[in-house]
Amino acid sequence: MNFKEVVSQRRAVNFFDPGKGVPDSLINEMIELAAKAPSSFNLQPWSLIIVKDPEDKQRLRKLAWDQPKVSEAPVVFIVLGDRDAWKQGHFFVEKNFKEMVNSGIMNENQHDWFLNACKTIYGGNDEKKQAFACKNAGFFAMALMFAGKSLGLDTHPMDGFDHDGVRNAFNIADNFWIPLLLAVGHFDAQKTLQPPKWRKTVDEIVIRTY
Amino acid sequence: MNFKEVVSQRRAVNFFDPGKGVPDSLINEMIELAAKAPSSFNLQPWSLIIVKDPEDKQRLRKLAWDQPKVSEAPVVFIVLGDRDAWKQGHFFVEKNFKEMVNSGIMNENQHDWFLNACKTIYGGNDEKKQAFACKNAGFFAMALMFAGKSLGLDTHPMDGFDHDGVRNAFNIADNFWIPLLLAVGHFDAQKTLQPPKWRKTVDEIVIRTY
Numbered sequence: 001m002n003f004k005e006v007v008s009q010r011r012a013v014n015f016f017d018p019g020k021g022v023p024d025s026l027i028n029e030m031i032e033l034a035a036k037a038p039s040s041f042n043l044q045p046w047s048l049i050i051v052k053d054p055e056d057k058q059r060l061r062k063l064a065w066d067q068p069k070v071s072e073a074p075v076v077f078i079v080l081g082d083r084d085a086w087k088q089g090h091f092f093v094e095k096n097f098k099e100m101v102n103s104g105i106m107n108e109n110q111h112d113w114f115l116n117a118c119k120t121i122y123g124g125n126d127e128k129k130q131a132f133a134c135k136n137a138g139f140f141a142m143a144l145m146f147a148g149k150s151l152g153l154d155t156h157p158m159d160g161f162d163h164d165g166v167r168n169a170f171n172i173a174d175n176f177w178i179p180l181l182l183a184v185g186h187f188d189a190q191k192t193l194q195p196p197k198w199r200k201t202v203d204e205i206v207i208r209t210y
Numbered sequence: 211m212n213f214k215e216v217v218s219q220r221r222a223v224n225f226f227d228p229g230k231g232v233p234d235s236l237i238n239e240m241i242e243l244a245a246k247a248p249s250s251f252n253l254q255p256w257s258l259i260i261v262k263d264p265e266d267k268q269r270l271r272k273l274a275w276d277q278p279k280v281s282e283a284p285v286v287f288i289v290l291g292d293r294d295a296w297k298q299g300h301f302f303v304e305k306n307f308k309e310m311v312n313s314g315i316m317n318e319n320q321h322d323w324f325l326n327a328c329k330t331i332y333g334g335n336d337e338k339k340q341a342f343a344c345k346n347a348g349f350f351a352m353a354l355m356f357a358g359k360s361l362g363l364d365t366h367p368m369d370g371f372d373h374d375g376v377r378n379a380f381n382i383a384d385n386f387w388i389p390l391l392l393a394v395g396h397f398d399a400q401k402t403l404q405p406p407k408w409r410k411t412v413d414e415i416v417i418r419t420y
Contacts, residue, residue, distance in 0.1 A: 002360075003216045003356060003360035031415055033214065035415060036220075038355070040369045041369070047416070047417045056420075092410070122369075131340055131387055135291075135389040138346065138347065138351075138352065142348065146217075159331050170420050171419045177337075180345065194315070195313070197309070199245045199246060205245060206258050207258070209381045209383075
C-alpha cells in the first residue's frame with residue numbers, strides 16, 4: 001500500500017469486528033515495522049503490554065470510560081514511554097552504547113560523554129524526562145498505526161482512561177508513562193465509518209514568531 | 211512509494227546537500243500529508259516554525275551543538291507541542307468544538323462536558339500537559355518524517371539543542387515545548403550513509419507485567 005493511501009485510509013475506527021481476530025504473526029510484523037522509528041540517541045524508550053485475554057480487556061475497559069472498543073478489539077496495546085531510559089545502568093542504555101561501539105559510531109572512551117549527554121538532555125528535570133518518554137513513544141505509536149494500516153489492520157488511539165487505575169491494575173512501574181492505549185483489529189463492516197475530521201491547514205500549522 | 215519502503219528508507223541522515231533546495235510546494239505537501247495524523251480529541255496541538263534564512267539557520271546551529279546539518283539542510287523545522295491546547299478559549303480548542311458540532315459528532319450542549327474532559331485528561335497537572343503536548347507532537351513529527359521520505363526528502367530529527375536558548379532566540383511562548391528540531395532536505399550523495407542502527411526485537415519491546 002503506498003504511503004499516501006496509508007495516511008489517508010488510517011482512521012481511528014470506533015467499531016471493531018469482535019469476530020475477526022488478528023494472528024500473532026501479523027501483530028509481530030506490525031511491531032517490527034514500527035520499531036524502525038527513530039528515537040532520541042536511538043534509545044527506543046518504548047514498550048508494549050499486549051492485552052488479548054477477554055477478562056483482561058474487560059478490566060481495562062472499566063478503566064477506560066467503559067468504551068466498547070476496548071473489549072471488542074481483538075488486541076489492545078498499552079503503550080509505554082520509559083522516563084528512565086537515559087540512565088546509566090539501564091539495560092537498553094548500556095546495550096545501545098555497546099551497539100554503537102560495535103558499529104564504530106562511538107568508542108569505549110566515550111561512555112561517560114554519552115551518559116552525560118543523555119542525562120543533560122533527557123534527565124535534567126521532570127519536564128525533560130516526560131518529554132523524552134512521550135515524544136519518542138509518540139513516534140513509535142504513530143509508526144504502529146501506519147504499519148497496522150499497511151498490513152490491513154485498523155487501530156484506535158485512546159486517551160480516555162484512568163492513568164493511575166491502569167497503572168495499578170496492570171502493575172506498571174513508575175518509570176513508565178502511559179501515553180495511550182491502542183486498540184487493534186478490523187473495522188466492523190456493519191457500522192458506518194464517520195467522514196474524516198477537519199485538520200489544520202498549512203497556514204494554521206506554520207507560525208511566525210520572529 | 212509503498213509504506214515498507216518508506217519505513218525502511220527513512221534514515222536520520224547526517225549530511226545534507228546544501229546545493230539542493232526544497233521548493234515551498236513540496237514542504238507544504240509534506241505538512242499537509244502529516245497533518246492527517248491523529249491527535250487527542252483531534253486537538254492537533256502542534257505548530258511549526260520554518261527556518262530557511264541562512265542567518266537564522268546559523269543562529270539556530272549555534273544553539274544546537276554547532277551541528278553542521280542545521281545550516282546545511284535547506285529547511286529546518288522547529289517542531290512545537292502546545293501545552294495549552296486543551297483550554298477553554300484557546301482558538302483551536304473552540305474551533306475544534308465548532309467543527310464537531312457542525313459535523314454532528316457533538317451538540318452545542320456538550321461544550322462544558324468537552325472542556326471538562328479535555329481539562330481532566332490533558333490539563334490536570336504539569337505531567338499531563340507535557341505528555342499531551344509531546345505525545346501528539348511526536349505523532350505529527352513521525353508523520354512528517356514518513357511524508358518527507360515518501361516525497362523524496364530526507365530528514366534528521368534532533369534533540370541536541372539548548373531548549374531555553376532556542377526558546378529565547380526564536381521568541382517562542384512558554385505554552386510551547388520544543389520536542390525536536392527537524393532538518394529537511396536531500397542527502398548529500400558525496401557522503402556515505404551509515405548502515406541502519408540496531409533496533410529492539412519484538413521480544414524486547416513486549417513486556418509482561420501481570
